Amino acid sequence: MSTLYEQLGGQAAVEAAVEVFYRKVLSDDRISHFFDDVDMDRQMAKQKAFLTMVFGGPNNYSGLDMRKGHAHLLEKGLNDSHVDAVIELLGQSLKELGVSDDLIAQVAALANSTRNDVLSR
Amino acid sequence: MTQIRYNDFSFSVGPGESVLDCILRNGIDISHACKAGACNSCMMKANQGTIPSKAQVGLRDSLKEQGYFLPCVCFPDTDLVLTDATELKVPARVVERDMLSQTVLRVRLRMETEIPFRAGQYFTLFRQDGLARSYSAANLPGDNWLELHVRLIPGGKMSGWLANQAGENEPVWVQGPFGFCFYTNGNPEQPLLLAGTGTGLAPLYGILRDALENGHQGPIMIFHGALDGRGLYLVPELQELSQQYPQVTYVPTVLHPDNADPAWEVGLLDEVVKRKFNAWRDARIFLCGDPVLVNGMKKKFFLAGAALKNIYADAFTFS
Numbered sequence: 110m111s112t113l114y115e116q117l118g119g120q121a122a123v124e125a126a127v128e129v130f131y132r133k134v135l136s137d138d139r140i141s142h143f144f145d146d147v148d149m150d151r152q153m154a155k156q157k158a159f160l161t162m163v164f165g166g167p168n169n170y171s172g173l174d175m176r177k178g179h180a181h182l183l184e185k186g187l188n189d190s191h192v193d194a195v196i197e198l199l200g201q202s203l204k205e206l207g208v209s210d211d212l213i214a215q216v217a218a219l220a221n222s223t224r225n226d227v228l229s230r
Numbered sequence: 231m232t233q234i235r236y237n238d239f240s241f242s243v244g245p246g247e248s249v250l251d252c253i254l255r256n257g258i259d260i261s262h263a264c265k266a267g268a269c270n271s272c273m274m275k276a277n278q279g280t281i282p283s284k285a286q287v288g289l290r291d292s293l294k295e296q297g298y299f300l301p302c303v304c305f306p307d308t309d310l311v312l313t314d315a316t317e318l319k320v321p322a323r324v325v326e327r328d329m330l331s332q333t334v335l336r337v338r339l340r341m342e343t344e345i346p347f348r349a350g351q352y353f354t355l356f357r358q359d360g361l362a363r364s365y366s367a368a369n370l371p372g373d374n375w376l377e378l379h380v381r382l383i384p385g386g387k388m389s390g391w392l393a394n395q396a397g398e399n400e401p402v403w404v405q406g407p408f409g410f411c412f413y414t415n416g417n418p419e420q421p422l423l424l425a426g427t428g429t430g431l432a433p434l435y436g437i438l439r440d441a442l443e444n445g446h447q448g449p450i451m452i453f454h455g456a457l458d459g460r461g462l463y464l465v466p467e468l469q470e471l472s473q474q475y476p477q478v479t480y481v482p483t484v485l486h487p488d489n490a491d492p493a494w495e496v497g498l499l500d501e502v503v504k505r506k507f508n509a510w511r512d513a514r515i516f517l518c519g520d521p522v523l524v525n526g527m528k529k530k531f532f533l534a535g536a537a538l539k540n541i542y543a544d545a546f547t548f549s
Contacts, residue, residue, distance in 0.1 A: 128532075128537060128538065131532075131538075132532065132533055135529065135532070135533060136533055149525075149528060149529065149532065149538060150538065153538055
């Protein structure tokens with residue numbers, strides 16, 4: 110049985126998805142303001158790392174990284190609704206790229222597992 | 231607390247303090263300008279200690295390996311022993327100056343030794359007393375000089391000096407080149423989009439000529455934005471290039487509609503570009519000039535469908 114990461118297409122799938130996903134994030138009025146002040150190239154690298162993780166691929170992200178990386182956004186009002194929006198946009202991106210609903214659900218579940226770290230709970 | 235040793239001095243770096251700020255706080259006046267890791271005018275060399283990688287972002291590998299770094303963005307975790315990077319500065323002379331518009335001075339420098347560079351990269355210019363500012367090269371490396379476009383800023387120390395006080399053959403020093411905003415071979419059919427404001431035209435003009443010299447065949451659109459007609463310059467040169475090369479389209483753009491020539495586009499530069507350009511998916515994009523505008527265009531053009539890896543932008547920093 111191949112892993113989720115392999116079924117999605119590995120590194121190539123991350124490359125294909127990251128720009129589609131990042132465009133959606135930056136265009137979405139619910140969450141785009143969290144990304145106003147960041148360097149786009151650096152942000153894109155982080156999005157790649159995030160996608161690799163939620164695709165079940167090799168990653169070095171720890172819960173502590175997720176907490177540290179989002180702590181400053183909590184002051185700006187980051188809450189469950191924003192995590193929901195990100196998971197929704199992630200699903201839309203994968204759908205556009207022709208990924209099956211079953212795999213999208215697995216990705217969403219992995220993304221959802223970071224929720225408490227992202228929100229420092 | 232982290233200690234730095236610089237020449238015969240020893241200082242303690244305060245919490246959250248950069249190496250540059252620490253040295254300045256202790257009353258030593260070293261060259262600096264942007265304080266943001268861009269102009270490289272404060273560059274130093276570390277002979278001992280560990281340089282955080284963020285203090286070497288954008289430097290050539292050969293410089294990194296020798297321990298060169300940027301004190302303005304260096305927040306060290308270990309003690310450092312530092313020296314100046316004077317050996318990287320090449321002597322040059324101011325050989326020609328003329329006004330390209332009411333506010334843009336063209337300066338040509340004769341270098342004592344030739345420095346290899348790519349059209350579109352930038353250099354930092356030093357006056358004898360250490361005053362430093364960065365300018366983009368506006369010419370091609372084959373020339374016998376380095377051409378800079380200097381915007382005359384009211385009260386500007388370097389621009390005012392270059393325009394009024396510097397003598398014929400005035401000695402200056404040049405360090406560089408820096409930046410990654412330049413044409414690369416290998417995809418001669420790719421659509422090119424060049425957009426910038428003010429003296430952001432300098433690197434774009436160099437990149438345009440470099441692309442044409444390298445036989446670029448794909449469509450090239452160059453947008454130059456200014457507040458009004460007085461800010462547009464090199465207009466005849468660019469019109470001539472667009473007549474000589476059918477693949478080139480030159481779009482002068484002004485913000486204010488008053489007295490606008492019918493041949494100019496009127497409006498915000500990013501909106502004019504989005505009106506006229508549509509080959510987002512495949513394009514290689516060069517953006518230069520005002521940092522707020524450049525960063526805004528980068529985001530808008532990415533959202534319009536451009537690939538982030540194809541957007542090359544060296545935003546100017548002002549000091």
